[in-house]
Amino acid sequence: MPDYLKMMEEIAWETHFDTTCFKIQNKASPRPQILDMGMAPGGFLSIALKHNREAQAFGFSLPVSDGGYEILVKKRPDVVIKELDVTMLAADLGIDDMPEESPDGRPFLSRQFAPGQRFDLVICGCSIVRDHPVLIVREGCRLRASQLALGLQRLSSGGKMVVLFHKLEAWDTLLDLYRFSRFSDKVQLCKPETGTGHDKRSSFYMVATGVRSDKLEALDAIESWKDLWKAATLDIDGKLMKEVRDEEPAVQTVLGGFGDKLKDMIRKVWSTQAKALKEALVINSIKK
Known part of the structure; x- marks a missing residue:
């Protein structure tokens, strides 16, 4: 596990080198405030604190007993x-008309x-863990939506967000990048080459500043x-999800106002992944 912490710290360093994402320059309070929505093992938060020595941090982590990673930072x-x-924080999401438990029997949290708690830097790096007791098919959707809603809701205006995304070609990913482009001074994408197999996967980081x-x-x-x-939490028959999807902007609207900018943003991400996949094919062919 310490190797995993080291790998995450290396990924954080590489992401910061490309984007300066962790340096808080415009703090809204005397001490910089950092929120990490999924901190374990703690690599990203560790590097963020190195760049902001006076900062205070607030982090969430799925318990190890529920399949989460061990917290390895001091x-x-x-x-x-x-x-x-974090997918059970109904009260913090401001959604009051909820039952006491989710359909899979887990209680919602207070x-x-x-x-009024606000943060200058918000890190949204949660991902589905294999041992998480998931009975709802759309757990990934719940995790992404809760992180982004809570993170942006608690971000001081002018702050930064670092968000882990998957599958750049997926509609939900494109839509979220489009959304951030509408209220951020700058949106950058980073595809770290550090870590075993990380560059071959579909994951990448979005860094939104201002x-x-x-x-x-x-x-x-x-x-x-x-x-x-x-x-994604309560809808059993699909009617509520359909209503939500119907309210989303049309594909033509997103691509019409964002397509050219998106092409510039994604070029490096796909180039890095394509290079890694090509090298992996060469290595595998040599082994054979």
């Missing part, structure tokens, strides 16, 4: 860690954030993610 008084499932979390477009995005989370 405990420190300026870092608050809560071990819980509020975890303090009133995120205007108080803009109407940002507020609309938050509400859309909340609706998506609720539909």
Whole structure:
């Protein structure tokens, strides 16, 4: 497991080298504030704290007993860690008309954030873990929507967000990149080459800087993610999910206003992945 922490720290360093994502320059309070929505093993938060020595941090991590990773960074008084499932934070999402339990029997959680709590840097790096007790097919959708809604909702205007995405060609990914482009000063994509097999996978990081979390477009995005989370959590027959999807912008609208910018953004991501896959094929052919 320590090797996994080292790998995540190397990925964080590479991402920062490409984007300067972890340096907080415009803090909204005397001490920089960092939120990590899925911190274990702690590699990204560790590097973020190295670049912001005076920062305070607040992190969530799925308990090991539920299939989460072990937290490997040293405990420190300026870092608050809560071990819980971020997909169950209905109260913090502001959704009050929820049953006590989800359809799979897991209880929804009480509020975890303090009133008015804001952050200058938000890291959304959660991913589905193999041992997570998932009975809802759309768990990945719930995880993405809850991270983005809570993260943007708690981000100080002008702050930064670092988000792990998968499958650049997927509609949900394109739609979220389009959304961020509408209320951020700059959106960059980074495909780290560090780590065993990381460059061959579909994953990549989005770094949004100058995120205007108080803009109407940002507020609309938050509400859309909340609706998506609720539909993915409670919708059994598919009717609620269809209503949510019907409210999304048309593909022509997204590509018409974002297509050219998207082509420039994705070029390096796919180039890195294509190179890694080609090298893997060559290596495999030599072994044979």
